[in-house]
Amino acid sequence: MFMKKKVKVVAILLIVLVGSISVFSFSSKKISFYPEKVKVALRSVGNQLLLKNNDTTSLVLPIKRISDKTYEISFQKEIAINPEELVEIIDVELKKTELPQNYITELIDCTTKEVSYSYEVLGPIEENSISCIGRNFPESCYTIKVMMLDDTDHSLYGSVGNVYTFSMFVLLLIAMSSLTFFKRKEQNNTTEVNSNHRIIGEFLFFPDQQKLVKDETEISLTTKESEILNLLARQPNQIIKREQLIKEVWEDNGVIVGRSLDMFISKLRKKLTNNAEVKIVNIHGVGYKLEVTTKN
Structure with a gap:
């Protein structure tokens, strides 16, 4: 596009x-x-x-x-x-x-x-x-x-020259108007994308829309998957403790969700497998880390 x-x-x-x-x-x-x-x-x-x-x-x-x-x-x-x-x-x-x-x-x-x-x-x-x-x-x-x-x-x-000049003048106005329109549209789109997505390796992650986009291919996420990935993506290559993930995603509602967290992490890993630059690493007994590497 x-x-x-x-x-x-x-x-x-x-x-x-x-x-x-x-x-x-x-x-x-x-x-x-x-x-x-x-x-x-x-x-x-x-x-x-x-x-x-x-x-x-x-x-x-x-x-x-x-x-x-x-x-x-x-x-x-x-x-x-x-x-x-x-x-x-x-x-x-x-x-x-x-x-x-x-x-x-x-x-x-x-x-x-x-x-x-x-x-x-x-x-x-x-x-x-x-x-x-x-x-x-x-x-x-x-x-x-x-x-x-x-x-x-x-x-x-003569008359041909006058018509020609008038036509070219109209064409110039249309061209300048179109240029301004596309420029504004591109600026608006850029602003919109920048404010509503995160870049994770080769993925574009849209938390509000609960989806990942790579090469015009969309991967749908569940609400919990999106929330967990968003927390990890805020601090790439840093460890996020299990307690923090559970508290912010499940709002510390007293339900035992340890296994649920592991299950959603497993699902996220599968959806990120086609991007070698990104992986979710388990730090045993501590939490998880979203590792993002950049190709040379």
Whole structure:
């Protein structure tokens, strides 16, 4: 039983450990991978714009992360920008990588540093009114700035992530509650056993229940047998006088019980025979002694 309890406790601790690592790992990915996902999406935006210009040789320069939520796309050569294509391409690439649909885009002239065109998107593109769709911007040096307004809805930590975290939180609560329950139960059982039993060699002796237990095998005792064994077990390896045994077990009621004592001692010896560490020794003319030896 004790081993089973230990296994349960170890299992609970493992669940808590795995749950904690999983939640931490999931949360860490949300923070660590988000910028890389944005950069991948915006680099694809830049490549799509070059293709719209029939340019298959020049490069999209490395995406710059200006701040936590602001990024810039720049090009090796001058490029013409069609606002309608810009809106459509950014929308498609952000959806493809399951990034937030709330953002602001600015088209900035590299020479003057002025904003040539900008628009804001909140939610699905069809629900937003985008101005200057019919206007084309001639070939020039442009930087496209994209400012993400919300980073809580991407794939790494979307609804699945929220459900997962909630489930793990509930699991942790259950595990901690179970651990506390088993700990208290084990403490209660230990207290109960310690206060109601004696250890005699390989036996557990329960005076109140009048029984011996060894390897989950119970040996029943009579009331007198239990009382006599209890007196002997109080002072193991010490002589208990016959007069004391008779007085405390038979309460000195005047009945001749000498032979009865010997008879009960004989019965106890038989019940203790399967434990070589324990034996009741007769000290002739004096009394009895419960000898308990310990194996090396």
